Amino acid sequence: MIHFELDSDRALFERTMDFAQKQVQGLVERHPDFYPMYTKEGVWRHDGPKWTHWCDGFFPGMMWLFSKYEGPESAEGRYWSDLAIRYSRPLEPRKFDREVHDLGFIFLSTYHRWYRQTGDKALNDVLIQAGQTMAMRFKEKGQYLRSFVSDDSLFIDIMMNVGIIFYAARETGDRRLRDIAIRHCLTTQRTLVRGDGSTAHEGLFDLDTGEFLRQTTHQGYRGDSCWSRGLTWALYGFGTAYEYSRDPHFLRTAEACCDYYITHTQPNGVPPWDYNAPADSRKQVDSSAGAIAAAGMLRLSRLLSDPVKGHFYWSTALRILRTLCEQYTAQNDPDWEGVLKGGVYHIHKVLGVDESVMWGEYFFIEALEHALRSANQQPRP
Numbered sequence: 001m002i003h004f005e006l007d008s009d010r011a012l013f014e015r016t017m018d019f020a021q022k023q024v025q026g027l028v029e030r031h032p033d034f035y036p037m038y039t040k041e042g043v044w045r046h047d048g049p050k051w052t053h054w055c056d057g058f059f060p061g062m063m064w065l066f067s068k069y070e071g072p073e074s075a076e077g078r079y080w081s082d083l084a085i086r087y088s089r090p091l092e093p094r095k096f097d098r099e100v101h102d103l104g105f106i107f108l109s110t111y112h113r114w115y116r117q118t119g120d121k122a123l124n125d126v127l128i129q130a131g132q133t134m135a136m137r138f139k140e141k142g143q144y145l146r147s148f149v150s151d152d153s154l155f156i157d158i159m160m161n162v163g164i165i166f167y168a169a170r171e172t173g174d175r176r177l178r179d180i181a182i183r184h185c186l187t188t189q190r191t192l193v194r195g196d197g198s199t200a201h202e203g204l205f206d207l208d209t210g211e212f213l214r215q216t217t218h219q220g221y222r223g224d225s226c227w228s229r230g231l232t233w234a235l236y237g238f239g240t241a242y243e244y245s246r247d248p249h250f251l252r253t254a255e256a257c258c259d260y261y262i263t264h265t266q267p268n269g270v271p272p273w274d275y276n277a278p279a280d281s282r283k284q285v286d287s288s289a290g291a292i293a294a295a296g297m298l299r300l301s302r303l304l305s306d307p308v309k310g311h312f313y314w315s316t317a318l319r320i321l322r323t324l325c326e327q328y329t330a331q332n333d334p335d336w337e338g339v340l341k342g343g344v345y346h347i348h349k350v351l352g353v354d355e356s357v358m359w360g361e362y363f364f365i366e367a368l369e370h371a372l373r374s375a376n377q378q379p380r381p
């Protein structure tokens, strides 16, 4: 049995949660109904391109997390859930969106949290439709869900979105959906996760035969390098695949990715944007990868049957969170609108480099809320 202890971190994490709430509230007041993606010199609203339209769930997702953290029945909790509903509802038509591979990001952060808070069946129908739409991306030849880029492309990021298909399969009992989700995970495991637990960003397939051709990248340094955020999507996503399928191979893959992360990241827990970039370039960290890794490790710590390893992941996640809270938040920079500095979106396109990024903010808050809740729920020794 793991003891989910926080010790001296509790006050630090609570202070950071308060700061994050102020930052989100400030943006809502300054730019009502605006959905941020990445900052430019610390400012959310700008005319920079989006590349792909995948982040709209994260801002309302933070509001759902704040509501849960404050207690949905409290005045603060109600304030946050009212706001979360206002920002979640306009996303409903995206349940039919076939342009992106990100319906898990969009709906698991919003409608899933909303449904869990209220039990309203109409919300579950939205989640099921999103899962069914996502499954339409499946390529029989090749056995993968295609990325937004093209038919022959598989992205590691899709491991974070396949969960919505597993969810829809479970809610409807549709075995075809479950098969699609499992096949996608198996193909990703075979083609994008390497023997040492590192990952490639993208795999390309022959559309006529379905044969896997090669690993390549968009946001990483090279096709054969390990882009750190992709690694953390895999670490977290294979854990989710295990939660739904109970296939121990997926848990082992999540652990392999997690162990690569731990053994290749500097001791403070925040990784370079790509582990194989040249030394000078590697000085640029990606704090968002750190936040995702912490959130994924907290979940893995509960899934492992070995309490020693479970505790190791728990304490590693806390170390990452401690570093993020102490060294990466914008608490001492009144002009910075984000919570977490030091994120990277797309280094080659020069989008959101050394900035706040919405997925970093969301998974940072998810991890802090998870850590504080686990410690609160635990019987005191």
Ligand code: GLY
Binding pocket: 054, 157, 219, 229, 345
């Ligand atoms: N498109 C997902 C990512 O930038 O990580």
